[in-house]
Amino acid sequence: MSGYERGGSTLAAPILMEGPAGPWLRVRESVAFFGHAVVYADWNRWLPAVAAGPELRRLLGNRDWERFNALAKPEVRHRFAVSRLLVRHAAGAALEVVPDTLEVAYKPGGRPYLRGCDQLDVSLSHTLDLVVVGLNRRGRIGVDTELAGRRLRYSEVHRQMCTVAERAMLAGLPMPEQEAELLRLWTLKEAYTKALGQGMRMGFTQFGFDADGRGPLTPDGRPASYGEWAFGTYGLDLGDSYLMSVACHDAGLGGEADTSVATMLDEGFFGQVVDLLDRRGPGR
Amino acid sequence: MRRRIEELERAFGDPCDGANPLGMAALAEADRRNELPAAGERALDAADFASEFVPVALGGRLDRADVLARVLRPVFRRDVALGFGYGITSLFAASAVWAAGTEQQRGRTARTLLGGGRLSIVHHSLAHGNAMWRGELVARRTENGYVLNGRKDAVLNAERSAGYVVYARTEPGRGPRSHSVLLLDARERPPAGLRVLPRQLTTGMRGCRFAGLELTDRHLPPDSVVGRPGDGTQLALRTFQLNRALVSSVVLGAGDTALRSAVAAVTAEGAKGPGKRQRQVLAGVFADLLWCDAMATVVLRSLHVLPDSAHLGAAAVKYLVPDLVREDLEELGTVLGASDSLRQSGLSYVHKLLRDLPAAGLGHLGTAACQAVLLPQLPGLARDSWGVAEEPPPSLFRAGPSMPPLEMGRLAVAGGTDFLAASLNGALPRLGGDAGEAGPYREVLVRLTESLIAELQLLRREFGAMPAGDRAVLARPEACALADRYAHVAAAGAVLGFWTRQDGTDPFLADPAWLVLALSRLGGRLGLKLPALPPDCVDRVFGEVVARYRSGRAYDLHAGLLAGSGGVGTGR
Numbered sequence: 001m002s003g004y005e006r007g008g009s010t011l012a013a014p015i016l017m018e019g020p021a022g023p024w025l026r027v028r029e030s031v032a033f034f035g036h037a038v039v040y041a042d043w044n045r046w047l048p049a050v051a052a053g054p055e056l057r058r059l060l061g062n063r064d065w066e067r068f069n070a071l072a073k074p075e076v077r078h079r080f081a082v083s084r085l086l087v088r089h090a091a092g093a094a095l096e097v098v099p100d101t102l103e104v105a106y107k108p109g110g111r112p113y114l115r116g117c118d119q120l121d122v123s124l125s126h127t128l129d130l131v132v133v134g135l136n137r138r139g140r141i142g143v144d145t146e147l148a149g150r151r152l153r154y155s156e157v158h159r160q161m162c163t164v165a166e167r168a169m170l171a172g173l174p175m176p177e178q179e180a181e182l183l184r185l186w187t188l189k190e191a192y193t194k195a196l197g198q199g200m201r202m203g204f205t206q207f208g209f210d211a212d213g214r215g216p217l218t219p220d221g222r223p224a225s226y227g228e229w230a231f232g233t234y235g236l237d238l239g240d241s242y243l244m245s246v247a248c249h250d251a252g253l254g255g256e257a258d259t260s261v262a263t264m265l266d267e268g269f270f271g272q273v274v275d276l277l278d279r280r281g282p283g284r
Numbered sequence: 285m286r287r288r289i290e291e292l293e294r295a296f297g298d299p300c301d302g303a304n305p306l307g308m309a310a311l312a313e314a315d316r317r318n319e320l321p322a323a324g325e326r327a328l329d330a331a332d333f334a335s336e337f338v339p340v341a342l343g344g345r346l347d348r349a350d351v352l353a354r355v356l357r358p359v360f361r362r363d364v365a366l367g368f369g370y371g372i373t374s375l376f377a378a379s380a381v382w383a384a385g386t387e388q389q390r391g392r393t394a395r396t397l398l399g400g401g402r403l404s405i406v407h408h409s410l411a412h413g414n415a416m417w418r419g420e421l422v423a424r425r426t427e428n429g430y431v432l433n434g435r436k437d438a439v440l441n442a443e444r445s446a447g448y449v450v451y452a453r454t455e456p457g458r459g460p461r462s463h464s465v466l467l468l469d470a471r472e473r474p475p476a477g478l479r480v481l482p483r484q485l486t487t488g489m490r491g492c493r494f495a496g497l498e499l500t501d502r503h504l505p506p507d508s509v510v511g512r513p514g515d516g517t518q519l520a521l522r523t524f525q526l527n528r529a530l531v532s533s534v535v536l537g538a539g540d541t542a543l544r545s546a547v548a549a550v551t552a553e554g555a556k557g558p559g560k561r562q563r564q565v566l567a568g569v570f571a572d573l574l575w576c577d578a579m580a581t582v583v584l585r586s587l588h589v590l591p592d593s594a595h596l597g598a599a600a601v602k603y604l605v606p607d608l609v610r611e612d613l614e615e616l617g618t619v620l621g622a623s624d625s626l627r628q629s630g631l632s633y634v635h636k637l638l639r640d641l642p643a644a645g646l647g648h649l650g651t652a653a654c655q656a657v658l659l660p661q662l663p664g665l666a667r668d669s670w671g672v673a674e675e676p677p678p679s680l681f682r683a684g685p686s687m688p689p690l691e692m693g694r695l696a697v698a699g700g701t702d703f704l705a706a707s708l709n710g711a712l713p714r715l716g717g718d719a720g721e722a723g724p725y726r727e728v729l730v731r732l733t734e735s736l737i738a739e740l741q742l743l744r745r746e747f748g749a750m751p752a753g754d755r756a757v758l759a760r761p762e763a764c765a766l767a768d769r770y771a772h773v774a775a776a777g778a779v780l781g782f783w784t785r786q787d788g789t790d791p792f793l794a795d796p797a798w799l800v801l802a803l804s805r806l807g808g809r810l811g812l813k814l815p816a817l818p819p820d821c822v823d824r825v826f827g828e829v830v831a832r833y834r835s836g837r838a839y840d841l842h843a844g845l846l847a848g849s850g851g852v853g854t855g856r
Contacts, residue, residue: 063811095761103765107611108568108808116655116764118607119412119648139642197611201561201618206631224635228487251642252487253414253649264648265759266411268517269656272460274753276698277664 004148004243006184007213008232011246014038014132017086020049024093027135031094031120032257036136036248038143039090042129042238043082050081059100060084083124083131087112090133094120096260111197119259123194130242137259139228139249142195144187148241152182161186163208165221184233185209187245191231192216195247213245228252285351289844292358295327298848299362299541300548308541308633311363315636320491324366328359334397337375339382339690342394346375349526349690350584350683353533354842360537361846364640365489367534373440375530377403377449379523380465383692384511389467393447401446404439406497408451408463408516412652421499423452423466425513430454430466430504432477435496442480442495445470451516463516466508477502488643521657521697525595526587526690528602528654533580535644538637539573539609540839545630546619547833558826562619567825569612570839571801576605577840579704579778585680586703588688593700596661599654600704600774603767606645613637658767659758661698666747669702670740675710676703681785704774705740707781712737714784724818725796731815732803736776739810743770772810776803782841793841797824 012034015026018041030037050056057065064084071077088099091114095102103115104122112122123134127145134143158167166185170178188209193202207224209215213231216224228250236242297304304310305323314321336355338344346352360367374397381393396403409420421434432452439448447469454464470478481496511519547566550558558566583597613634620631646653679687680703712733715726746766751757779802788794800821807814829839837843 097761101761103761105765105809105811108805109611109615114761116766116768117761118651137648196614196617198614198618203618224632226487226490226639228639250487251647252639253642253647254418258412261761261764262756262759264412264652264764265656265659265755266653267458267755268408268460268462269410269521269653270660270755271458272517272521273657273660273698274755275460276696277660277753280699 004233004235006233008230008234008246010034010230011232011248012037014040014234014236014244017041017089019046020085020089022089022093024089027090027093028096031135031137031259035138035250036134036141037090037094038132038134038244038246039086040130040132040236040244041082041086043079043126043131044129046082046085047078049085050078056081059088061100061103064104079126079131083126083133086131086133087122087124090135091117091120091122094135094137094259096262107197109197109201110199111194117261119264123191125190125194125244127242128240129238130236130240130244132236132244134246134248136248137257138253139251140195140197140247141249142191142193142247143244144190144194145236145242145244146183146187148183148235148243150183151179152186154178154182157182159205161189161204163205163217163219163221165210165217165219166208169211181211183243184213184245187233187243188213188215188231188247191245191247192229195249285354286844288355289358292327292331292355293845293847295331296324296358296362296847300545300848306362308362308545308630311366312632312636315363315365315490318485318490320366320369320493321363324359324363325370328366328370329400333359334371334374334400337371337378338394338397342390343398344394347690348687349529349587350581353530353580353584354844356530356534357537357540357838357840358846360534361541363491364535364538364637364644365491368489368644369440369492371402372530372534373405374403376523376527377405379526379692380449380510380519381467383522383695384465384515384519386507388507389510393467396446402441402444404441404445404448406436406439406448406450406452406468408453408520410649410653411656412649414647414649417646417649421450421452421497423450423454423464423504425454426503429506430508432466432468432499432502432504435481435498437496438484438486438494439497440492440494442497443483443493447471448497449510451520454513454516460517461514463520464513465510465516465519466504467510468502468504468508486643488639488641490639492643518697521595522692522695524653525598525695526692528598529580529583529587531644532576532601532605533584535606535609535641536573536576536580536840538641539569539576539612542613542616542630542634542637543569543573543829543839544833545633546616547829549620549630551830551833563826564822565615565619566829567801567822568805569616570829571798571825572608572612572805573839574798574841575775575779575802575806576601576608578782579775580605581841582680582704582778582782585683585687586676587695588690589680590676590700590703591691591694592696593703594695595657595697596665596700596702597704597774597778599657600771601778602645603651603654603658603771604775606641606650610638610641610645613641655764655767657697658770659763660753660755662743662747662767662770663750663752663758665702665705666744670705670744671709673701673703673706675706676781678785681782682787702774704777704781706777708733708737708740708773708777711777711780711784725800725821728800728815728818729796729803732800732807733776733780735807735812735814736773736803736810739769739812740773743773769810772806776806779803779806790843792828792843795824797821798828801825
């Protein structure tokens, strides 16, 4: 991390993963303690793990293997493969299972999910060398990244991107700050709409954030939720500097910290069903 | 029944009318204050709504499960919290008594509900439990009854219930017979050994009153036990079948209102009209609501018609539907995202539902509880039922005037045959017959059905190779992913069974466009390679979406008249 952090006082700090060796225990701890974890990696450093072959095919699963092979540019393929490996390793750590036993599937809006394991929501983002994965056991999660130096001109995009309240906040700022704030809002909006599984199909002028990253707010700046969302923006440094925003939801069910797949089938229910089937005789 | 539904519609009035004390705006305001809408509770009192939860034989109106779901929908169309907080949880509590209570217990429970009293259910603790399911009460058997101790963190209506139906631990360990159902009268004064803890505010269903219960050496007489001691887990698995199917059906009412608000927003005067993507979203959500309704309805009827096998469908429908409705709401948010006031009120209603639905569906806990029922059975079904079992009787899909009674005590909790998988296999030959339509639709329909059957065959191979009943093997991500696939295939069986067995009197339902769209969305969720939709498919479904909006008819299989938009008059 480069030290930049806005909002996110209740969020866990992003964890750098140098390679497939982890430290994955920190992911499990973060999910247990905070309810969520955000991990990031430089995909170039993971290259040895994504050499095409039977091993990678097993790790990616059939569907993502097909997607991998359909990608033409080597760096796009490798980044894609590393992002899926990062999801599998991180989720595997939280669920206490081997990474290649998970099925990463996609909802109609494109949101990735772990088929059959809904104790954990996931989100993915990548820019250039950076790959980021968010995991949350309490509700939805969205992550989004941009190069910190990317220039977005306020005059060109504010109509499509900003609420009335945000325009009031940004309009008076001096130049470099204005662009930086605009970029921060952009990643927050992307993260929030990705958490809802909709990406850019959601109108960006319909919800907003304040200077401290609180949201979502109505277009005129009033709260549009009762505090079930937390947002944070971080600076990440991998040679290049990146901005990364997290949107983290809490559905308020107060779930137990246990996300392990091995314990999810209730012994009483399972036992009762097995008991009755056994009494019905062989063949089962 | 239609009259009962229309009376409720009239009592609640047009949800989109800003001046309606039971409209969306007023409901959102009550939600903001963490209250149930008082006017809503009064309207339900006036409609003698609690009698819907009491069997006819005991003086109530509960006769058919599928009818009950339809009568509940007008309430859930307005407010999920009101539906739960007013009463559906009284039914969830009472259903153990309907299933296994003595004559005396049944009579007393019926009198309590018919007299306006509420019942709370005090759940036992379950794997991956959330606040509502964490902790449990322990009952020790004595010479003259039971002594109840322990603390439960969150019980709905704890403060205002006339009684509690407690799933208490009566044996150590967690086995098939470790729990028993006990009745606890809350009206006894002084309330010896019973303390209701302060109310707990919740993120979802904010108006519902949850509070903890603390029991200290509370004595219960011997006739407090429902069924036999040790029957608790089995009674939960019996009665949950009704709860699961009902919840899946009633949340479709909430989806209806959200879809209606989105249609109102894009068709309003001055709106620029729906674009291609918006038509796709609106038609797609409608197709989802229809297949969900088909599946929920078939499962509700199976409680009457196939009591040996209903448990499978009940677990599958509950596994799929509440989460799917939540995703559809998120999708509708993209259509509602515009700044005029109509869209804003629709959007805040969707936001409220997005808070309420996880609480109603129980999130991961609900999923895991369904997986715990499905997974131990799928290996055996793969070997003995899939591809072998006979198709279910047509009465499952097309209800006649008479239906076997709902006998909760007769519901099996394991075994039976998989009637939804059998419906999927059985539908294919009928698609070529008189139920189908020539041209591109039939071809696409056949191809979609074939790929879903191929998916079932794949599941048959995978599960067929697994041992049944081995928790270590089945509690793995691969098995959980396959169970997820199974639930989608079962849904396809339900909707195809419904479509091929309908009587054809409703021209829209007889048209294959919505079915093709529904199966295509199901297939997409399975990651299948799908044929392209016929060119006018989305527009044919979208046309009905708009027509039903304009004539004020429900977004479900019955298309009944609703209050507002040209439907039944509000009478206000």
